[in-house]
Amino acid sequence: MATEIRVPTLGESVSEATIAQWFKKPGDTVSQDEPLVELETDKVTVEVPAPVAGTLENIVVKEGDTVEVGALLGQIAEGSGASDAPASSAKAEAKSETKAETKSGAKAGKAELVDVVTPSAGESVTEAEVGEWSVKVGDMVKADDTLVELETDKAAQEIPAPVAGKVVKIVAETGTTVEPGVLLCQIDPSGEGAAAASAGKAAPAEKAAPAAASGSSMPPAPSAAKMMAENKLSGDQVAGTGKRGQVLKGDVLDALASGATAAASAPTPSQISRGPVAADDEAREERVRMTKLRQTIARRLKDAQNTAAMLTTYNEVDMGPVMELRKQYKDLFEKKHGVKLGFMGFFTKAVTHALKEIPAVNAEIDGTDIIYKNFCHIGVAVGTDKGLVVPVVRDADQMSIAEIEQEIGNLGRKARDGKLGMADMSGGTFTISNGGVYGSLMSSPILNAPQSGILGMHKIQERPMAVNGQVVIRPMMYLALSYDHRVVDGKEAVTFLVRVKESLEDPQRLVLDL
Template sequence: MALDIRVPTLGESVTEATIGKWNKQPGDAVKADEPLVELETDKVSIEVPAPADGVLEAIIAQEGETVGVDALLAQLNENGAAAAAVVDEKAATKTTEKETGTSAMASAELIDIIAPSAGESVTEAEIGAWHVSVGEAFAVDDPLVELETDKAAMDVPAAAAGTLAEILAPTGTVIAPGDVIGRISVGEGATPSAPAPTATPAPAAKTNGATTSMDPSPAAAKMLAEKGISADSVAGSGKRGQVLKGDVLEALDKTTAAKAEAPVQAPRPASSDDDAVREERVRMTRLRQTIAKRLKGAQETAAMLTTFNEVDMGPVMDLRKSYKDLFEKKHGVKLGFMGFFTKAVCHALKEIPAVNAEIDGTDIIYKNYAHIGVAVGTDKGLVVPVVRDADQMTIAEVEQEIGRLGRAARDGDLTMADMQGGTFTISNGGVYGSLMSTPILNSPQSGILGMHKIQERPVAVNGEVAIRPMMYLALSYDHRIVDGKEAVTFLVRIKESLEDPQRLVLDL
C-alpha cells in the first residue's frame, strides 16, 4: 500500500517551507520514524519522519522547491512484514542499485530522449530550459525540454507518458541531432533515478564569533550567493549554529533599516562590490548569440546608409475601412497594412533590382524573385520568417502567409525553411510606438524597410494645412551595391503606391 508523505503543520503563521535535503532516495528502504527529508522555514529547520516501515517509492518535491502545508512530498510503499524484510535485505546486501543511486521497479521501462533533427543545415543545438524536473510526471506529447539553434527554439515532446528518470544534458550543453539527452520512465511502478548532486558546500557560518561545522541550509546558501553576503557575517539560529533562510532575511532587514536611519552623507565613490549585489547574470540563448553576431557582422561588412521619407496613410486606411469586413469574410484573414507594404515593396524591387540583390565576393547576384522577410519580435529575440515569392501573391495571400508565420514564430514552431532565402526585409517598429528609426541590414541582403507609427500631423495639401495620418519610412541599404539615387527612387515608389493604392492593382 502506498502512503502519502505530506508537509506537516509548520506553525501558526508559517504557510510554506523550502525542501532542504532528502536523506533517502527512491528505492531506499526506510524504517518508521526515520527522518526522510529536511524542511526549512524562515526561522527553523524540521525533519519529516517516515510514518511506517517500507520503501521510498517516489520523490514528488525536489530539493530547493517551495511547498505549502499539506503539499505532497513523496510516496512510501508499505507492505507490512514484507516491507520490513526489504529493509533488512537492503541493509545487509547494499545492492548495485543502492551503489549507483538509481532504482526502478521491475515493471518500469526506460526510454531514451533523443535530440531531433532541427533542419538540413543544423548540426548542433544547445539545451535551453528543462520544462520538467527529475521525478516529475507528464503526459504523452508534453514538452520536456527546449532546444536552441542558431535560427529558432524548439520543444522536444514526450514520446510516452511517464516520469523524467534522468537528465543527461543539463541546460547549456551543446548536443548534436541523435544524441541521448535524458531518459523517461514508463510503466507501472516507474520511479526516477536520483539526480546527481549539484550543490557546492557553503563556507562555515559563525554564531556569536564561534565557528561551527554546520553549513548554511540550501535555501540560505542560495540567498547568500544571490545577495553577495558572506555566511560569516550572519548569525545562525539553527541547530549547532546553522544559518537558515530567516537569518539571512533578518540580516538584510537590519542592513536596510541601518541605511534608512543613517544620517545623510556626502556621496561616496561608487563601489563595484555594491553594484554586483544588484546585478543579475543570465545565460544568453543560442538564438540571441546568433542575432548578435550577424547584426554586428552586417555593420562591419556593409557600407550601410539610411534614407527617409514620409507617406500619407489616409488612402490605405480609407480602403481598409471600406472593405475590411468583406475582405475578412471572403479570405478568412483581416486586412492589415503589411499586405499593402509587401506589394508596394515588390513593385519597387522590379524597378530598382539592385535593392533586391546581394554581393558574393566580386560578383553581384540579382534575384529575379522577391522573398520578403518580415521581422517578428518574440520573447526569445528577433526572428525573420520569409514570405516566399511574394511578388506572385495577391494581398490576401500575403496576409494569410504573414499570419501563419507570425503565429508559428510566437509558438516556437518556425522551421528552417520558413526563415531561409529572404531577399529583402520589412521591419515594423510602429507596433511598439517607434516614430523614427534606422533599421539594420539583415545580411547578406542589401536593403531593409522600416515602418513606423502612424501619427496625425499638420501637412500642406494643395496649398492648405491639413491634419493627415502620416508615417515616416526608412530605407537602410548597402551603398556598395545601391547608389543614393536608386535608394531614394525606391522609397519614393513605395510612397507613391501607398498614397495611390490603385497603382498596386494596375501594376503601375
C-alpha cells in the same frame, strides 16, 4: 566495394567550402551517419556524415584545402569491421547504460525506460543549448507535456514527453551544449521503479543547485540558486515565497538586505576592488548567459555593420488612402479570405512593385559578383521573447494581398510559438521591419546580410500638412530605407522609396501594376 564521400550542396549561392577538420583518419572504422569531416563556408559550418558503415579507406583533400560542391573528399570500404565498431554517439552509450540499469533495478524489469534524446534541429544546425527544465526527477508527466526547451542559433524548440510516466533521470544540465541524438532524460512509463533507477544518481542539475529551503518541495529558481551560490547562502537561510515555498530571486535579495548571514554582509574581493557603492550595485545585478539565438543576432548585425557600406534614406507617406480603403473593405475582406486586412499586405505589395523597377535593391554581393534576384522573397521581422527573427514570405510578388496577409499571419504564429524551421527563415532577398507597432516614430534599420536593402515602417502620427495650399491634419508615417551603397546608388535608393510612397498614397497603382 568503396563508397565515395563528396561535398554536399551547401545552400543557395554557396559553391565552395574549406576543409576545417577531419574527425577520422584512413583505416578508422566508421558507423553510418557518423560525422567524418567538418566544412566551413562564408555562411555556415557543415558536418559531412558517413554515407555507409565501414572503414575509411582514403582521404583525398587535406585540412585547409578549398573544395567545390560535389568534389570527392574520400572513400569508405563497406563492411570492413563496421559491425564491430563501438557506438560513438552519446545516444548509443545512453541506451547501453539504460539497459544495464534496467537489469539491476529492483522493479525496472516491468517496463523499459524511455530515452528522450536531442532531435535533429535542421540543416546546418549541429548543436543546441539546454534551457530551463520544466520538470525534475520524480515528477509524473503526461504524453506531450513539455520537458525542456532547447535553444539553437536559429530558434528555440520545446521537447515534449514521448510517453506518460515518471521522470527518473535528467542527464543534460541547463546551460550545457548537446548534439542531435544525445540523451536528455529518461522516463519510466510504468511510473514505478523510480527509486531503484535513480538511487544515488541525482540529476546533475540538482547537484549544482543549493538545497531547497526548509519546508519547501521545490528547488530554488535558477537565478536565485545562482545568487545563493555566489553569496554562500544555504536553503535554510532564505525563506521562500514562491509556489510550494520555492526560493525566488527577490527572496535572496531580501535575505542579503536584512544581513541574515555573515556571508551576505562580507564583501567579496571583487566587491572590495569595485568600491562600496559598486559592491552594493553588484548584489542587485543578474548575470544571464546569452542564448544561442541572441548570440547569432548580435554577430550577424555587427557583421552587417562591418561589411556593408550602409546608408539610410528617409521619406514620409500619407497613410490616409490605405486607411480609408482598409476601413471600407475590412469586414468584407475578412469574411471572404478569413484573415484581417492589415497594413503589411499593402507594404509588401508596394515593395515588390518597387523591387521590379529597381532590381539593385533586390541584389546581393557574393565575392566580386553581384547576384540579381529575379524573385521577391520578403523577410518580415518579428519580435519574440527570444529575440528578433525574420521569417520569409516566398514569391511575394506572385501573391495577392490576401495571400500575403495569410502567410504573414501563419509565420507570425509559428514565430511566437517557437516553431519556425530553417526553411521558414532562409533565402530572403529584402526585409521589412515594423517598429511602428512598438511606437517608434523614426529609426535607421540595420541590414539583414547578405541582403542589400531593408525598409523600416514606423508609427502613424497625425501631423499638420500642406495640401493644395491648405493646412490639414493627415495620418503620416516616416519610411526609412537602409541600403548597401556598394550595390545600390543613392538615386536608386531614393527612387525605390518614392515608388513605395506613391503606391501607398495611390493604392490603385497596385491593382493596375503601375
